[in-house]
Amino acid sequence: MTDTPHETLANLLSEKRTFPPPPEFTRSANVTEAAYDEAAADRLAFWERQARRLDWSREWDRTLDWSNPPFAKWFVGGELNVAANCLDRHVEAGHGDRVAIHFEGEPGDSRAVTYAELLDEVKRAANTLLELGVAPGDRVVIYMPMIPEAAVAMLACARVGAPHSVVFGGFSVDALATRIDDAGAKLVICADGGFRKGKPLPLKSTVDEAVDRCPTVEKSLVVRRTGQEVDWYDDRDLWWHEHVGSASGEHEAQPFDAEHPLFILYTSGTTGKPKGILHTSGGYLTQASYTHSAVFDLKPESDVYWCTADIGWVTGHSYIVYGPMANGATQVMYEGTPDTPHTGRLWEIVQKYGVTALYAAPTAIRTFMKWGEDVPARYDLSTLRVLGSVGEPINPEAWMWYRQHIGGDRCPIVDTWWQTETGAIMVSPLPGVTETKPGSAQRPLPGISVDVVDDEGRSVPPGDGGFLTIREPWPSMLRTIWGDDQRFIDTYWSRFEGMYFAGDGAKRDDDGDIWLLGRVDDVMLVSGHNISTTEVESALVSHDTVAEAAVVGASDPVTGQGIVAFTILRGDVESSPEHLKELRQHVANTLGPIAKPRQVMVVSELPKTRSGKIMRRLLRDIAEDRELGDVSTLQDNSVMDRIKQGLSLGQDD
Ligand code: ATP
Ligand code: MG
Numbered sequence: 272m273t274d275t276p277h278e279t280l281a282n283l284l285s286e287k288r289t290f291p292p293p294p295e296f297t298r299s300a301n302v303t304e305a306a307y308d309e310a311a312a313d314r315l316a317f318w319e320r321q322a323r324r325l326d327w328s329r330e331w332d333r334t335l336d337w338s339n340p341p342f343a344k345w346f347v348g349g350e351l352n353v354a355a356n357c358l359d360r361h362v363e364a365g366h367g368d369r370v371a372i373h374f375e376g377e378p379g380d381s382r383a384v385t386y387a388e389l390l391d392e393v394k395r396a397a398n399t400l401l402e403l404g405v406a407p408g409d410r411v412v413i414y415m416p417m418i419p420e421a422a423v424a425m426l427a428c429a430r431v432g433a434p435h436s437v438v439f440g441g442f443s444v445d446a447l448a449t450r451i452d453d454a455g456a457k458l459v460i461c462a463d464g465g466f467r468k469g470k471p472l473p474l475k476s477t478v479d480e481a482v483d484r485c486p487t488v489e490k491s492l493v494v495r496r497t498g499q500e501v502d503w504y505d506d507r508d509l510w511w512h513e514h515v516g517s518a519s520g521e522h523e524a525q526p527f528d529a530e531h532p533l534f535i536l537y538t539s540g541t542t543g544k545p546k547g548i549l550h551t552s553g554g555y556l557t558q559a560s561y562t563h564s565a566v567f568d569l570k571p572e573s574d575v576y577w578c579t580a581d582i583g584w585v586t587g588h589s590y591i592v593y594g595p596m597a598n599g600a601t602q603v604m605y606e607g608t609p610d611t612p613h614t615g616r617l618w619e620i621v622q623k624y625g626v627t628a629l630y631a632a633p634t635a636i637r638t639f640m641k642w643g644e645d646v647p648a649r650y651d652l653s654t655l656r657v658l659g660s661v662g663e664p665i666n667p668e669a670w671m672w673y674r675q676h677i678g679g680d681r682c683p684i685v686d687t688w689w690q691t692e693t694g695a696i697m698v699s700p701l702p703g704v705t706e707t708k709p710g711s712a713q714r715p716l717p718g719i720s721v722d723v724v725d726d727e728g729r730s731v732p733p734g735d736g737g738f739l740t741i742r743e744p745w746p747s748m749l750r751t752i753w754g755d756d757q758r759f760i761d762t763y764w765s766r767f768e769g770m771y772f773a774g775d776g777a778k779r780d781d782d783g784d785i786w787l788l789g790r791v792d793d794v795m796l797v798s799g800h801n802i803s804t805t806e807v808e809s810a811l812v813s814h815d816t817v818a819e820a821a822v823v824g825a826s827d828p829v830t831g832q833g834i835v836a837f838t839i840l841r842g843d844v845e846s847s848p849e850h851l852k853e854l855r856q857h858v859a860n861t862l863g864p865i866a867k868p869r870q871v872m873v874v875s876e877l878p879k880t881r882s883g884k885i886m887r888r889l890l891r892d893i894a895e896d897r898e899l900g901d902v903s904t905l906q907d908n909s910v911m912d913r914i915k916q917g918l919s920l921g922q923d924d
Contacts, residue, residue: 286667286780289706290674292683296656300703302565302717310717317718318345318746321561322553325597326360327351328526331553335744341764341771342751343744345554350526353533353552354397354430357596358390359524366571370601372419373575373624377466377607384419386599389426392419394522395515396427402518403490403509405458407432407527410535412456412488413582414438414447414478416465417606420494420511421582422592424460425534429552430524434532436547439583439881440465440474446903448481453547454535454753455487460511464497468611471497479504529553535753536585538691539882540904542774542790546762547753548585548691554746556597558695562716563594566685566699567628567657575654577603578630579617584882585691586661589747590630594695609635614642618650629677630659634819634883636669636677641818641841644676652677657702660686663884664787666809667710674709688712688739688787692763692773694747697721698785710809713784719745723777723785728767736778736803738791741771776803793887795824795832800865802834804887807868810861811836814854816844821877821885822868825894833869835894837877837914846873874914880904890914 292300310317315334322331331349361369367387375381384392405411411428413435415421421437428435436454438447440462451459461478464471475493479502482488493501494511530551537545563569569576576595580586595602603624609617621629639647658678660670665686674684683702689695697719698712705713715721720743723731731737741748748771752759766772776788788794788803795802804822811820819839824832838854840846851871859867878886881904892899893915902908 286708286710289708290683291706292703293681296568296683297703300701301568301570302701302703304704306565306701306717314718314720314743318557321718322346322349322557322746324560324564325351325356325553325556327553331529337744340744340769341760342756343748344530345744345746346529346557349529349553351529351553351556352430352524352526353556353593354393354426355524356556357426357429357593358386358393361386361599362390366599369571369599371596372422373601373603374419375603375605375620376418377469377605377611382419389419389423391520392423392515393426393430394520395518396423397430397522398518399492399514400427400431400433400458402514403458403492405431405433408532409433409458410454410456411435411458411460412438412447412451412454414440414442414459414461414474415494415582416440416462416467416472416474416496417582417604418462418465418494418496419604420462422596422604425582425588425592426596429533430522432525432527432531434534436535436537437583437588438537439581441467441472441881443903444477444480447477448484449903450537450547451481451485451488456485457487458490458492459488460492460494462494462496463501464499466497466606468608471499473499473501475501482507527552530750534588536588536691539584539880539884540901541880541884541886542792542888544901545904546758548749549751549753550694550747551750554748555694556593558745558747559589559594560597562696562699563590563600564598565701565716566687566696567630567659568702569595569598569600569628571599571601574600574627575603575624576600576628576630577605577621577624577626579605579609579635580630580632580661581882585694586630589695609638615646615649618647618652621652621655622650625654627654628657628659629655630661632662632883633660633665633669634663634879634885636660636665636673637812637819639677640669640672641839643842644672647676652679655679655682658682658684660684661689662882664789664805664809665710666805666812668809668812670709683707686710686712688785690773692749693741693745694749697741697745708784711780711784711786715785721785722770723779724767724770728770731779733779733781733783736776736788738767738772739775739777739785739787740767742769790887793823795822795834797824797832797834797865798830802866806862807834807836807858807866810858810866811838811854811871813861814857816840816850817854819877821887821890823887823891823894825869825891827869834866835890836868836871837874837890838871839875839877840873876907876910876913878910878914879906881906
């Protein structure tokens with residue numbers, strides 16, 4: 272019936288509620304409406320101006336070399352040191368005493384690390400890397416809990432020009448070994464363990480097993496965090512406190528080429544086998560720094576910024592380490608989970624440090640909704656002035672909850688769309704400019720040419736759905752998939768001629784605002800209609816008993832695909848056959864009868880990646896009774912068994 276991937280069924284995702292920025296926010300905002308015009312007038316000149324936010328040892332000769340697409344070079348001939356831009360220049364400018372990191376450990380230990388202290392530690396760590404024979408271009412894998420040393424390790428690598436590959440601390444031996452092997456790493460930096468849900472979690476034993484399988488690794492540098500017993504291999508293990516602790520604090524940062532590799536990071540694996548994404552230095556840091564300043568309106572002298580992501584994801588790279596530190600921000604870093612030792616932990620931390628900007632994921636916000644609004648109500652959250660969201664589409668209902676119960680109806684919400692591949696935020700409201708709309712990421716940032724196109728690559732008019740693409744190269748774009756240029760071309764640049772496409776569906780509403788509709792692979796085809804997972808999930812979450820929902824299309828002899836919904840209920844709501852019927856009817860009433868789920872089930876958990884994204888492909892495997900696909904990035908393997916049991920019990924009709 273239609274050839275676009277997302278036919279919009281009803282008006283659910285064409286919100287009429289809008290929230291203008293508070294006038295006092297607009298008055299002092301870092302970025303105004305004029306930025307869009309300036310960037311539209313001359314995109315490359317706009318990015319050159321942003322690049323001047325940084326200190327360059329050598330000015331570039333050319334802003335962009337796009338003579339060999341899709342292989343881009345930005346700021347050609349320019350030279351800089353990324354770590355010196357994040358540390359030395361702030362200390363030299365007299366801000367050495369400013370707190371860089373307010374660290375909050377899960378057991379309740381805390382420490383403040385100033386920019387001067389962070390620089391000192393990074394210099395010592397850089398000298399240690401040099402002593403261990405790490406040369407520019409050598410890869411270093413980092414497998415750590417959320418502790419300041421994780422940031423130190425990353426910055427020390429950047430300082431000596433050794434690309435890091437951070438692997439989420441908590442991945443299995445297999446996942447770690449595959450990544451070490453793919454990157455060909457020479458050194459692993461890890462910790463004995465980390466604290467998670469009130470217990471010390473071992474990390475070093477996982478590294479030991481992985482390294483046994485990876486002949487490229489010469490040494491492991493181990494931070495002592497938990498003090499737990501660890502096996503020790505004298506020929507390869509070194510304690511961080513002994514080596515970094517006694518290393519010289521003198522280190523002059525050398526400049527590297529703007530295109531020198533900064534890091535490899537594997538994608539979350541939501542849609543399949545993770546890809547090793549390569550990012551380089553000058554363009555990446557330019558866009559990370561600009562977007563962090565523009566989107567969070569960061570004022571380095573007064574803001575206390577907090578991104579709750581893990582350093583193992585791109586959000587932790589661009590919006591804990593590189594963007595904020597390039598901007599001289601003061602931030603909070605928290606080791607643990609939001610429910611340890613109690614469900615008010617995050618709000619307690621916001622209150623303790625007077626957090627002004629918070630950046631979190633929809634999965635967390637939906638969990639807070641499930642726990643109830645009385646939890647944040649017990650804390651003083653009045654210092655907050657801007658709230659961010661990233662990782663998945665945020666349902667309008669969750670957006671409203673975030674605004675009301677966390678943001679006190681006063682803070683602009685920035686829903687930021689981007690990917691590991693894009694390196695930095697691409698689509699987002701600007702908090703001092705945009706009238707925000709619950710559930711929409713709204714507008715490409717200045718200098719970014721995101722489009723929604725149809726099957727043939729033509730821009731769709733307002734009101735229509737299609738594929739989210741990027742028409743022009745951007746500074747922080749991935750440069751390739753590590754070691755596999757062909758896969759880079761095939762994966763991102765072959766679906767549409769001359770455009771980047773990474774798999775997300777989107778629509779434009781009547782105002783031209785962009786709505787993300789989930790992965791095109793997840794789109795359901797019901798009786799000839801394309802229905803997006805996001806729309807049905809948002810309809811379910813808009814019912815006041817539902818906290819979270821995941822829907823998939825399961826093959827159906829009559830309709831082609833039938834919609835199967837997995838839901839988590841709010842608080843202490845009890846389900847019943849009537850309740851399930853009501854939920855199905857609620858979707859039909861909101862979106863139209865075609866979107867009525869064939870089956871709604873109540874589950875206690877959903878399969879998620881370690882970064883908190885729902886893995887619908889696994890639910891589809893279950894709904895269609897197939898063997899499960901790649902589960903290596905799944906948070907908890909037993910979830911799938913529990914859901915399978917629920918599936919046979921929870922049949923609705
Ligand atoms: P893989 O590519 O291995 O399947 P992944 O795509 O989950 O993993 P990431 O790069 O961490 O890995 O996630 C990027 C994806 O997250 C985007 O393509 C998009 O689907 C989703 N996403 C991120 N932010 C938003 C947002 N604000 N709104 C909607 N979707 C978002
Ligand atoms: Mg992806």
